[in-house]
Amino acid sequence: MTNFISIDCHAHYEPKILNANGILKRMKEHGIEKTCLMSAVTKEPIYKKSDFLMGIQRTFLQNSILWYIAKKLDKGFHKNKGQWDPWYRKFLFKGESYEIVQKPDNKSVFEVAEKHPDFFYSWIFLNPSINEWKKEFLTWQSHSKSIGIKLHPFWHRYSLEKAVEVAKFSEKYNLPIMIHLGFDKIDNVREFLNCCRKNIIIFSHAGFPFYKWIWPLIKKHKNCYVDFSSHHVSKKIIEDCVDALGPDRCLYGTDDPYGDDNAGIIIKNWIKNLNINDKEKRLILSQNSKKILKKITYIK
Numbered sequence: 153m154t155n156f157i158s159i160d161c162h163a164h165y166e167p168k169i170l171n172a173n174g175i176l177k178r179m180k181e182h183g184i185e186k187t188c189l190m191s192a193v194t195k196e197p198i199y200k201k202s203d204f205l206m207g208i209q210r211t212f213l214q215n216s217i218l219w220y221i222a223k224k225l226d227k228g229f230h231k232n233k234g235q236w237d238p239w240y241r242k243f244l245f246k247g248e249s250y251e252i253v254q255k256p257d258n259k260s261v262f263e264v265a266e267k268h269p270d271f272f273y274s275w276i277f278l279n280p281s282i283n284e285w286k287k288e289f290l291t292w293q294s295h296s297k298s299i300g301i302k303l304h305p306f307w308h309r310y311s312l313e314k315a316v317e318v319a320k321f322s323e324k325y326n327l328p329i330m331i332h333l334g335f336d337k338i339d340n341v342r343e344f345l346n347c348c349r350k351n352i353i354i355f356s357h358a359g360f361p362f363y364k365w366i367w368p369l370i371k372k373h374k375n376c377y378v379d380f381s382s383h384h385v386s387k388k389i390i391e392d393c394v395d396a397l398g399p400d401r402c403l404y405g406t407d408d409p410y411g412d413d414n415a416g417i418i419i420k421n422w423i424k425n426l427n428i429n430d431k432e433k434r435l436i437l438s439q440n441s442k443k444i445l446k447k448i449t450y451i452k
């Protein structure tokens with residue numbers, strides 16, 4: 153089988169689950185040449201979600217009525233500000249809630265990227281609902297390892313208007329924005345894209361939690377992409393997404409270390425088995441990332 157160079161555009165540095173040597177070892181095992189890291193999202197690492205429950209969630213989000221039930225459930229998990237409380241776990245006698253990191257730890261991520269410059273790059277993870285976000289951005293934007301901005305309205309619970317503020321402020325620096333959407337309104341996503349035509353936008357996890365409902369919007373904006381990371385995507389979602397957007401708009405990722413330990417291999421195999429040619433598979437596995445995340449360099 154053809155060997156493909158792979159760039160993981162979406163992984164987290166969460167040393168409580170996997171330290172730098174662990175990531176490097178896994179990259180070698182999974183045939184990943186470069187990894188783009190970002191800060192952890194909770195103070196204590198979140199538990200491994202079961203494949204079964206993730207499958208149910210994906211099914212809900214593909215259905216126009218069940219989607220709203222998923223939105224309601226999500227609201228219930230975020231009742232207390234700054235905390236994620238998956239209350240259903242109480243039925244499994246696992247009642248812990250998790251403190252959400254409001255000020256992402258960019259420093260540690262940049263330090264680890266500096267330490268292993270041939271393998272790691274770093275996203276600047278910003279939370280525009282805290283005051284110092286501009287200062288944080290300016291601290292890291294010119295760093296040799298910075299490849300873009302990460303926004304997470306899902307964990308940080310803010311509206312897309314705040315994401316527009318970041319996009320406008322950072323526009324002249326020409327850094328792509330990776331965004332993990334929350335349960336917003338599609339009209340707000342449309343508005344966000346209309347306001348940010350000059351920015352390159354990557355929607356995490358194939359556009360979770362909207363998926364196919366926003367693919368036509370993404371397709372319409374030539375600077376928009378999706379990543380195929382985490383257990384938020386499946387073989388079917390990847391197939392449908394590539395059909396809808398074309399391979400030139402999709403990027404390979406893992407969301408390590410939060411999902412399956414073998415996510416890197418599993419997702420890569422789904423991409424390798426798509427009904428597209430090798431050149432198109434290369435676009436998804438590395439070339440699109442290399443094009444957008446300009447600092448990434450590699451041999452060959």
Ligand SMILES: [Zn+2]
Nearest residue numbers: 162163164407
């Ligand atoms: Zn992630």
